[in-house]
Amino acid sequence: MSSRVSQVLTWFRVVFELSRVTFLDIIRDKILYNSLFFALIIFAFGILASQFTVSHPDRMVLDLGLAGVSLSLNFLSLLMGAGMLSKEIERRTLYVTLSRPITRMQFILGKYLGLAQIIFMNWIFLSLSYTSLLLFFRTESDLMTQALVVGLGFAFLEALILGAVSLLFSTFTTTSLSVMFCIGVYLIGKNMTEFHSLMKRTDRTLYRIFFKGITFFVPNLEQYSLGSQVTYGIAVPQGFILTTVLYTGVVILVSLSLSGLIFNQREL
């Protein structure tokens, strides 16, 4: 094996180790279990609401359940990502770790991959619970559609983006501010069409620049909510799925690169 390949493997081995320890850290955090509990409450609420619905009661379970999966994953990634670095700094575990021959970029990547593993594990658990629920309560036969599977996949991708963005904020500000900024990004990202339309409608140059800046820097999260496509089982085009996956990759890559750059300059 050439020394170059060996160096690359060692580099990733360090990232993997950091992600493993981050995973073990998060799995002990109460936020993880609260986020799961939150999803289960929404599932239960969906079942309850379906009892009071005259037509298509299954669709209530379908819509609210998917919202529960998505909100729970977002809640987890946002809160865990935002507190990740400050927790290490406050507990001073960071000093021993960073005194090792590792780069801060490796540290950031390790942290993010640890979070991504937890999001993935949660996603699997929630998706299985949700689909079991649908199979158990269904009265209609066409609930398990391609759109539902894609919707679940998109919920996972959205949580990955929010995790990367909250980690980015945590590299230069406190946990509470990171959470607030990230909620802001989430709300703007989910209403991107409105911001585009505001930008087009406004006459003032300053406002236009402001809205342009927002729509440029904030990731568009609207595409991750399939809404009525899932409710009515309308197939999602493959091209759209592919561009969304690529878009997710780019946003995560940019967020993590910026996190690495900022954290590199940060005084501990």
Next chain:
Amino acid sequence: MSIEKGFAIEARGLSYGFRSGFWLKRKAVVHHIDLEIPEGQIFGLLGMNGAGKTTLIHLITGLRAPIQGQVNVFGFKADSLEARRLIGFLPERPYFHDYLTGDQFLRFHARLSGLDPHIEGERVKEVLQQVKMWGAKDKDLKTYSKGMLQRIGIAQALIHDPKVLILDEPMSGLDPIARREMRQLIIELGITGHTVLLTSHVISDIEEVCSHVAILRNGSILEKGPIEEFLVHGKLEEGIARWYKGESTDEL
């Protein structure tokens, strides 16, 4: 300002300040420090709380970047990966990932240090035995006493067999027996050829283990040299009282 390659640790004109206040202006805590520590020396940094010992340690370990000057470890810039491969660091009042067992914790640090996976297990066993923690290797760190945490801290600093050990207040909070064991361990590390830089504000600890001393006050080195020079007039405490002009030197 040139840095020579012959020293284990060499600092020239080292300055650092923390940002504080609304405008984040820097408040200097380390001023123009020059320091040379040859290979194999056990060097003690003495100073009162707030003298700048920990900040100086963070500059040497590359955790902070100096605003002026330079610090090298065996000729490598302190914040370089090459320098960090040569350093083992125990921070003050260490807090580790306490959900790991002693064995898991050391393996984690071995992997971060790029230790060959084939010798990892052997090395973990070796350092655990060296710090007398082999029996507690499968216990979670959260069940460890203060003395055990300090010893496992030393073990993680030693895991990749570094040439330089930097120990920030290694005796802090230890009971007299654990303190004696820690002093003995540091002396043994010196005998085996390690360069050790340690800080303390307890004079007797430094007196017992160090061959050279520097006294830090308000971020500057007041005096430095072989410990014998400080012992000319009796105990180290009396020797250094000259520089502290009437201040209490029970604990620096």
